[in-house]
Amino acid sequence: MxxxxxxxxxxxxxxxxxxxxxxxxxxxxxxxxxxxxxxxxxxxxxxxxxxxxxxxxxxxxxxxxxxxxxxxxxxxxxxxxxxxxxxxxxxxxxxxxxxxxxxxxxxxxxxxxxxxxxxxxxxxxxxxxxxxxxxxxxxxxxxxxxxxxxxxxxxxxxxxxxxxxxxxxxxxxxxxxxxxxxxxxxxxxxxxxxxxxxxxxxxxxxxxxxxxDGETGDMFEGLHARLRGVLGKDFADNALPIDAEREGVHLTGYAALPTYSRGSAVQQFLFVNGRPVRDKVLIGALRGAYMDTLSRDRHPAACLFIDVDPTRVDVNVHPAKSEVRFRDPGVVRGLIVSALRAALANAGHRASTTVASATLGAMTPEQPAGRVYQMDRPTGGTGPAYRPSGFAEMTPDMSGRVEVIEDAPRGDDQPQGHPLGAARAQVHENYIIAQTETGIVIVDGHAAHERLVYEKLKTQMAENGVAAQALLIPEIIEMSEGDAAQLLAVADDLTRFGLTIEPFGGGAIAVRETPAILGEVNAEAMLRDILDELDDQGSSTLVQEKLEAILSRVACHGSIRTGRRMLGEEMNALLREMERTPRSGQCNHGRPTYVELKLSDIERLFGRT
Structure with missing residues (x-):
């Protein structure tokens, strides 16, 4: 005392x-x-x-x-x-x-x-x-x-x-x-x-x-120009326009491609009725929209505006007015998730332009300190004065076997009309070299096929539902009445993913079924984690994340393995399927599945400009 x-x-x-x-x-x-x-x-x-x-x-x-x-x-x-x-x-x-x-x-x-x-x-x-x-x-x-x-x-x-x-x-x-x-x-x-x-x-x-300076044009044109000036050309070039409405809530703005992700949340800007805010419901919704396209250590970039009737949002909850409280947070969250996922799906196989820029940067050799004239450049040799440029810096131990395609069907042997071009070779038994109308595309065969398989598995799960495993003896979990009520409020959502819970009197929860694909589950630990997520973000995607993580692992093991030689028909079929599949521009962890290099960039690497 x-x-x-x-x-x-x-x-x-x-x-x-x-x-x-x-x-x-x-x-x-x-x-x-x-x-x-x-x-x-x-x-x-x-x-x-x-x-x-x-x-x-x-x-x-x-x-x-x-x-x-x-x-x-x-x-x-x-x-x-x-x-x-x-x-x-x-x-x-x-x-x-x-x-x-x-x-x-x-x-x-x-x-x-x-x-x-x-x-x-x-x-x-x-x-x-x-x-x-x-x-x-x-x-x-x-x-x-x-x-x-x-x-x-x-x-x-x-x-x-x-x-x-x-x-x-x-x-x-x-x-x-x-x-x-x-x-x-x-x-x-x-x-x-x-x-x-x-x-x-x-x-x-x-x-x-x-x-x-003040912009001109309509709202989208003005905002895009302002974002180009404030956030930079890379964001503007790789941002998707968002325009969606649900139950009187209007969402507009721009969200970047997954391959333009950041190491922190520094490029996440959220506005409610024009007011900059920091709201955990909105941040959680943004994270949920990119859930299966980014790894946990990467953060999406977005600038989103939510317009809603002022009587449906309380801005008088903090002196600095940086926090808001929605009357229907579920509607707002659902709108953000669905609108962003639709935009990412409509982007198809598109990957950010920064991927190619980073590739070119890695290929470009360091420039000499002083000016070197063409007459002074050595034409060959291996002496100290000789300094190769571009791809010539590759040493013999860096090269790999190149499988030239000789069996590609003539109808699919030309790049016209195909954004990802026509396959020409496979190097290191994984990377596909395709020729496009304006340059070349280098495809990570394993990563690309992994995304394709994963999207198929997700579609099957959405169409057929999640198989649930009934427990022989329901597991009874004791918790406070407030926590139990919070979980039972989202019971229908959990049932969609194979987790069935029921009230068992007082603060007890009975777990009747668990998702079969997860195998043996520590039901109490899972419910506690869901509760933590509900407290932090107002909603929980934990079960969905666990299911999609399993599907991702299945896709990884079921996809084309590095080290396998592919036929020309297989490579071209993979390219065509990538063009048809949403989100195929990045693998399940947010890494790019292909790099596109324009012919002008390649020529610049070799000093042909």
Missing amino acids: AAPDPNISDLRPVIAQLDDAAINRIAAGEVVERPASAVKELVENALDAKATRIEIAIADGGKTLIRVTDNGVGMTPADLPLALSRHATSKIDGSDLLNIHSFGFRGEALPSLGAVGRLTIRSRTGDGEGAEILVSGGVHDPVRPAALSAGTVVELRDLFYATPARLKFLRTDRAEMQAINDVIKRLAMAEPFVTFILTDVSQGKSRVTFRA
Whole structure:
């Protein structure tokens, strides 16, 4: 038992109302965690003001200066003092906290910032007069005239000077600037038709660190162009458009091919009614959509927008508004999974362009330090001065037997009309070399056939169902009533995959059947794992994952083995089946099944350009 605290008095504590300055500093601790939080609130205010151009200037990672300039509708001189009052806002009237159509609505950001820093607001409406107001540590100065064009300029200096303890928890200027950059990028993706300019003005120097000019065209064209600018050409070239709707929930955006996966979740961007969010239901759904195309250590890349009636989603569950709560999370999750899986299936055998780029990069030799003229290049030999290029770097022990096709049928011997071309040779008893109309394709025969067999097994399981093994004696598992109710709520879904459970009184669950293909199953351990997944993601795909893992292993053992020589007919048949089969561009673990090299790239390898 802890010793009594000598600082605690025996006298009855007195309840007292905190003053406004203390209340605002407490609120700031929830709303403004770091400079990036302040930038987010100010830029969202600019977007709510219908700005089409927003400029952000940052000094010392936002610790000494944050300035946000917009061309929005502006505020009148009478509005400025109200804007600095807690819970004063023009975005809602307070009658309905669910029907929210703006980024902000709490009316906490500006008074919170003014309580912990030195805040200046200058604003002017289109036909009004300009004015400014200063607040430092929660103390307001009178409104005074100011000269500026229509719009608003919010300048925050010396963040957390009034709460110096918070400064100790900030990271380096570079880390804080990176966090601000990430915030602006997310908002730029949410608003592709708005211009964003982020400038670092530290130490008297001005350097633009991010710029995205407003796009034109329809929503998909504008978003695709904005993603190309923010996430890069590789993402834009390998992303599939998503447009699906179910029960009033509309999903749009872009999701990348499985072969464009990442080592972490750094390229997963999710938006609800235009608001960037981090939601475990959405993240779990994204993972479920790519479940059988990526290994567990790889992460999909996607930028998805969910539009739903504001009354069906609660955004008022976190001060930073980064979390949401759906009224029907199952509908949202099902829409994401089905829409992404359909898009991946429709992509057919397509693999990402980065696969070919990586292949070319691996083949390209290091360039010599100085310039080498053609007359100085040796034409042969093995001396120290001789340096081969491209494929010539292969040594004799790296070469393998090449099986040239002589028995290919004449009708299938030409690449015209076939995306994966016509087989010409097999090397190392596994890799198929096919000629296309514009280059060559190198196919990993084992990996490709493994995916084809796996897709057939999945189709058979979907058509015929999962065979269930009835237990001679049902296994009774004791758990809390809450856990039991959570499992029984998804009992129908589990039954589809061969796992049958029933209530057995109190918190007990009776396991009647298990999936036959899994063999002997530790039912209690499986149910505990399903419960953990339900708690973490709101849904469980554990049983489905186990079944598909078994099918994947069966496909691996039933596919063409490395080391087997294939006939020309077999190779061409494999290529044609790949062209017809969804997801055949990657194996069951997300690795590419083929590499396509354009003739121009091959010629460049040999210096023929």
